[in-house]
Amino acid sequence: MNEFQRVLDADELADPGKTLVEVDGEMIALFHIGGEFFALDDVCTHDGGPLADGELVGHTIACPRHGAKFDVRSGGALTMPAVRATRAHRVKVADGGVWVAVGEPPASASIGGAAASSSSAPSTSAATEQSAASVSPSASAETPASTAAPAAPEPQPAAEVSGPLSEERVREMLKDVKDPELFVNIVDLGLIYGVTFTDAEEAGKQRVSVDMTMTSPACPAGPQLIADTKRVVSGHPEVADVEVRIVMDPPWTPERMTDEARDQLGIF
Numbered sequence: 001m002n003e004f005q006r007v008l009d010a011d012e013l014a015d016p017g018k019t020l021v022e023v024d025g026e027m028i029a030l031f032h033i034g035g036e037f038f039a040l041d042d043v044c045t046h047d048g049g050p051l052a053d054g055e056l057v058g059h060t061i062a063c064p065r066h067g068a069k070f071d072v073r074s075g076g077a078l079t080m081p082a083v084r085a086t087r088a089h090r091v092k093v094a095d096g097g098v099w100v101a102v103g104e105p106p107a108s109a110s111i112g113g114a115a116a117s118s119s120s121a122p123s124t125s126a127a128t129e130q131s132a133a134s135v136s137p138s139a140s141a142e143t144p145a146s147t148a149a150p151a152a153p154e155p156q157p158a159a160e161v162s163g164p165l166s167e168e169r170v171r172e173m174l175k176d177v178k179d180p181e182l183f184v185n186i187v188d189l190g191l192i193y194g195v196t197f198t199d200a201e202e203a204g205k206q207r208v209s210v211d212m213t214m215t216s217p218a219c220p221a222g223p224q225l226i227a228d229t230k231r232v233v234s235g236h237p238e239v240a241d242v243e244v245r246i247v248m249d250p251p252w253t254p255e256r257m258t259d260e261a262r263d264q265l266g267i268f
């Protein structure tokens with residue numbers, strides 16, 4: 001386990017306030033809230049956004065890139081598009097300074113799950129430090145009502161491919177394509193921007209173009225989602241071929257999700 005390192009004077013950071021510090025070569029987002037200090041990796045688990053640059057409201061920091069929110073006390077991911085906690089680090093206040101020890105194991109909690117956390121109230125006497133493992137996220141309005149990880153995918157029946165080809169039919173079929181990390185279908189996630197058709201050379205068949213976005217430009221699930229989309233839509237007897245166009249403008253935001261997706265992810 002790494003040693004504590006003094007990162008700044010306790011009165012150096014406004015309350016509430018946040019700043020970026022470097023500890024053992026790692027960039028750490030340090031927060032001062034209600035007399036307590038908290039430290040997280042300066043890394044959003046969605047796509048690497050710099051958390052210290054985000055907006056701090058209460059004990060919640062919002063990633064400046066796509067808006068995922070994290071509980072600064074635990075590192076737990078509170079909202080999409082992040083589904084994994086970021087690391088929280090041990091903090092203590094001693095000798096008028098704030099000290100941080102990095103090196104806690106990476107948190108594995110999913111949305112709303114508890115991760116390692118630590119904090120201590122400023123003290124002018126003996127150092128106060130809490131064991132990261134002993135701290136439980138306190139219940140608050142920012143704590144999600146559900147702490148369950150997204151449910152594992154259940155086998156889905158093959159899409160019903162009868163009925164004439166239409167945008168509505170394609171969207172129904174695409175509900176069989178699920179994000180491999182979130183286990184929510186791409187239609188309810190709001191990833192499908194449009195479906196268009198053109199006549200194919202073969203009589204009675206159509207070429208289908210699906211405009212799809214990703215939750216981030218570097219979404220690792222992209223190739224799989226594209227392949228699954230082509231496979232599923234090709235199952236309709238009136239489809240000659242399928243093109244998937246990736247559209248990043250306008251960018252995806254969590255507001256594009258349906259209520260069904262929010263229910264599945266435990267977002268309220």
Ligand code: FES
Binds near residue numbers: 046216
């Ligand atoms: S990088 Fe943080 S929400 Fe996308």
